[in-house]
Amino acid sequence: MTFEAWSVFLAAAVLLCLSPGANNLMALTNGLRYGVLASLVAVGGRIAAFAVMIAITAVGLGAVLAASELAFQVIKWAGVAYLAYLGVKALRSRGEASFDGEAAVKAQSLGELARKEFLVAVGNPKAILIFTAIFPQFLVPGEPALPQFAVMGATFLVGEVFAALVYVVSGKCFAPLLRDRASWMNRITGGLLLAAAGLLAAASRRA
Template sequence: MQLDTWLLFSGAALALSMAPGPNNLLAMFNGARHGVASAAIGGAGRLLAFALMIVVTAMGLGVVLAASETAFMIIKWGGAIYLVYLGLKSWRTKVAEPEIPGDSVGFVAHPGAMSLARTEFLTAIGNPKAILIFTAFFPQFLDQAGSYGPQFAIMGVTFIAMEACVLLGYGLVGGQVKGLIRSARHMRWLNRISGSLLIAAGVLLALTDRTRSTA
């Protein structure tokens, strides 16, 4: 892959990664609830999901999934239902005053590293738009005269690196919000905002068709 092509791909990948989708919202709200480290740990689940999608695309299965209306609908509705579930769960999260006044860590129980990563993984893997993007986006930067495998590997690693930087950025934004949470009431509002946005994302995903997914 030529350097200029890689630079162009990197910029496009960064722009795609920065879009405020469900996973980026999760990273931001995890940062606000539990801190930047928790947002990074949760983001590992997202990166694993995207890595698997990139491998699927590289193997050519992405084209098959993109062409299958049934597969698209199953993934789409599964993802939409899961996002709505996460939103409702956020609304219902128990909030208690911490033992130490002003300590935002005590407002909600930490779900644990595995739970954070699993939530981000399922959110990412349940979004069929991602695999459609990989299927339509990556081939545009392939040099037909070069070896297919190494080029796809370079793009895959680059995309994952950009995604990692973006999720840390959203986590840092959330971390700044965390410093403003001084009462259980503030945390309840954060949970309600988070839940409402996730429910809205689920509804939007349910209304998405394959044509709009690739736009």
């Protein structure tokens, strides 16, 4: 892959990563509730899920999954159901929420936060479609495909970390405005997660 091709891919990847999808809305929510450090650690779950998806795409299984309407719908609606569950759970919470990042994380382990990020990412079949439709367009004919996928995959994952940082910091910036208003935080958190479920539910097979 030439530097010029990589530069174009980098710009496309950053724009894709910054788009307001389910995981970015979750990062915004986590930044609001748990602070920057814990939320960024939790992003490791998203990165792990996307790394697996990129590997699947690289070995050719991504095309098979992308072509399966049943697989797409099952994965999509499982993701929608999980996000809706988290959103309703947040809306039904009664005042126990905290804007003190350290105190809030004590009630929910970093592993649990990462697990939620992982499940939301895995429940988004649009990611497989993106990797299957966009990555091959940047492959240089005649050169080994796997090393090129590795470069593009690493670039995309770095873009995801950058995007997560943007959303996490944005959420953290809003936290002082809602300090000591736990009911409002629960409503905002629940609303954001339900919005993420809505975005995922509206996703079509058109990449």
